[in-house]
Amino acid sequence: MTAVSLAAEHHLGPLSQIPVGEGRVFEVPGGTPQSVVLAVFHLRSGAVHATQAACPHRDGPLADGLVGGTTVICPLHARKFDLATGAALSGECGLVTYPVRITEAGEIVVSVDDRGRADAQTAALVRRGDHRVVELHGRPT
């Protein structure tokens, strides 16, 4: 990341809370709207990726999807996405992705900049066809 980025880094806790090959959901507080919900995936290759949590098709929980290579399959209607790039592999609309790194202590650190956050929220609202405030689940314990 360059110094001019407005990205804020968030510590999400140890990587060990995500079983290998699966995804888990995290909420990043702050900003307007008040928070961003991310799905973080811990691939079998060791790589870690973060994307928006809800499928752009019909809000399916992507973290509950099957993951293979860098592909995730939404559990509701089997839309496929590339976790590394966010690209849609079936269907039209892709995912917002967030830079994520693992610290030496094994902590997940995700960067969410204002633009990315706005993108994700706008996408969610446009999808829903309304502008009501989106209620968010808490971070897993």
Add this chain to the structure above:
Amino acid sequence: MSATEVRDGDAGEVTTPGRQRLVVIGNGMAGARTVEEILQRGGGPSFDITVIGDEPYGNYNRILLSGVLAGFEDAKEIFLNPLEWYRENDIALHAGVRVTEIDRWAKKVFGDDGSSVEYDKLILATGSRPFFPPIEGLTGTDGLTKKGVFGFRTIDDCNRMASHAALGPSGTGGRRRVAVIGGGLLGLEAAHGMVSRGLEVHLVHQASHLMNQQLDPSAGAVLKSTVEQLGLQVHLGKATAEVRGGDEVTGLAFTDGTELACDMLIVACGIRPNSELAARGGLTVERAIVVDDQMRSVDDPDVYAVGECAQHRGQVYGLVAPLWDQAKVLADHLTKIDVHAAYRGSRLATKLKVMGVDLAVMGLKEPEQPDDEFLQFSEPKRGVYKTVVVRDGLLVGASLLGDVSKVSFLMQAFDRATPLPEERLSLMFDLGTPSAGVGFAELSDDAQICNCNGVDKAAITGCVAAGKRSVKAVMEATRAGSGCGACRDLVAGIVDWACEGEAEDDPSAHYYVPGVPLTKPALIDAVRQQGLRSVSKVFDALAGGVEDAGSKMGLASLLRTLWGAEYDDERDARFINDRVHANIQNDGTFSVVPPIPGGVTSVQQLRTIADVAERYNVPMVKLTGGQRIDLLGIAKSDLPSVWRDLGMASGHAYGKSFRTCKSCVGTEFCRFGLGDSTTLAVRIEGRFKGIESPGKLKLAVAGCPRNCSEAMVKDVGAVAIEGGHWEIYVGGAAGAHVRKGDVLCTVDTHEEVIALSGRFMQYYRGNARYLERTYGFVERIGIDRIRAVVVADSEGIAERLDSAMQASVDAYVDPWQEAASPVTPGQFAPATGTGP
């Protein structure tokens, strides 16, 4: 070397270190296709390729020669690969060179121009030549074939025939009188060509009907009257005794004493493989060069044969489709793309035009076994004749003459052994319903084909037009057929129609899962041999380490069935339902269904369920089709406590596994009851609950044939009948697909029902494709075969099936016990990003 040679390749000197020298003898469709397949697999850099062909041209489509002969097609237009193609792909082409000797010890081949080429791998694709039967007088006094006598095989043959025909009798420019010996496909094509050029043509055939190898006598008769209307004169049952004339043909004499004057003769009595070169080289030649499943000669691991010169499992093929299959296998093998690639023979299905008449033939032309179903339709006036042969519910043969509107559907049913419509008539005719059998051309563009994903015909044909040429590619791009799957045959039919019958077969369609290039039996072998006990190990060992998300569930299901308790259960290979033992709903919540075996509940159970529903503010309480109670809208994080509060085991209303066994009231209260259905249903569910299987298993027991519990349309159903017996039905369905089950057998006791149902389910578990429900499985295998294996133990495996099922029953653990100790971190953590 010939003047048309493209690259200097004398004596194979131009080689690159590290590359194998691949020499192909024969530049026909088989040789060139094999090279194309190798290049397509990226094999170019691994080989220095030399192609030697005795025709002085690039490679052309021999099938179109009849068009050239008829004058419809320009010879220039039928070339598949022009000379530039060889140059661009760095292939040394020795055109116009005939190989005269193979020295397998020196690994060298010698040409008739004195050249020699060394090889590391040699492919023989020498094809075949017209067969000239030993008829007296075929040759003139000079020992050469008489002037005016032709075979029909090459461009040169066509050119010579055309110029001879144009010359007219004795150079007068008048009309030639042509005799064609042979009333098979080739003879008819040759005759058609000559008729089209305005000649008087007599077709002489020894058998009693035309195309007797492919058609039954009735079809032959219909074809005869059609071709006669086109101006051809047909003489059947005529054996030629002698060709009259000195050095030039003047007529034919037949064994029955009659004669036919002619000044041109085309001999079309079939073909013979060109295998002499191989025989001289010491290779085993029977009817043709004998090869194994890798198209490798049985004598020399570096010598291969493909196409019409190869004999595989006793078969020599003379059509183009098998050749393509062979070329693919050989290319897979040589490039090591798929070291398990094996050719297992081709089922012959051909669609062609004979003299402008549409004809499609596949498999048997007539019934052969007493139980074969045979449908026959004849309308000679319109030149239409159709037959269909069905064995054990599968299409094993069909002939369509004059009207081939059903050909796509039939070829597909034949190739893929797909289930046939109960109403067999619809195999021959469109009955006006938009089923898989409808004429695809007549479907309107906006006709909805896939009702799950709302895909219409135009979307599918548009996708084909955009370049997707296989059913799988179209299904992936449009999502058609990816919902309930009921429309898949229809989608496949439309794709094939849009590709004009030339839809590409995607090899992955035959894989057990798309991400591992093996069929189910090959996969099972590899898993057993290499001791692969986890899904990730399978990807590592059999898929080059490439993990495929869409393959995980299928592999997990298979490994669990194969290894039982030894299975290394990686939770990420499970679908979410199987990770959290509940069925995911459209809002990311889950449904909870406790077991109610046989649909028999109690006040206590109802009260407990009611209390839980109230405590968790369950948005919907719903009775299921399986006679149970569904609590819908439960948050994932609430699942463990809901299960705990219910104090019940899992009802398994979410997995690819045994679901329920429902029941009617039976003898306990029903005044019609003939058998104790509730007790039996409770016992069945108690025994088989949660057993994993390729598709879900829904069972029922009915206390009398009124079938109130719908046992006849269940995966397995038991129906009590008068006399204290139980009928066991298998392969029923009443979902996306509706099918009445087949009676497996009739037994007398609950114990027998349980034992045979269990044995059937185990056979299904071991042999069904992933996600193949019992209705597809039973139709594919055939109820007779299943009955033989399961009831009569024809294969001696009953005991093994029973003990395998017993092991699975013994290994059963209620997954809702995981409420107390989650298996993975955050197993029940919410994953929904947006609340309701």
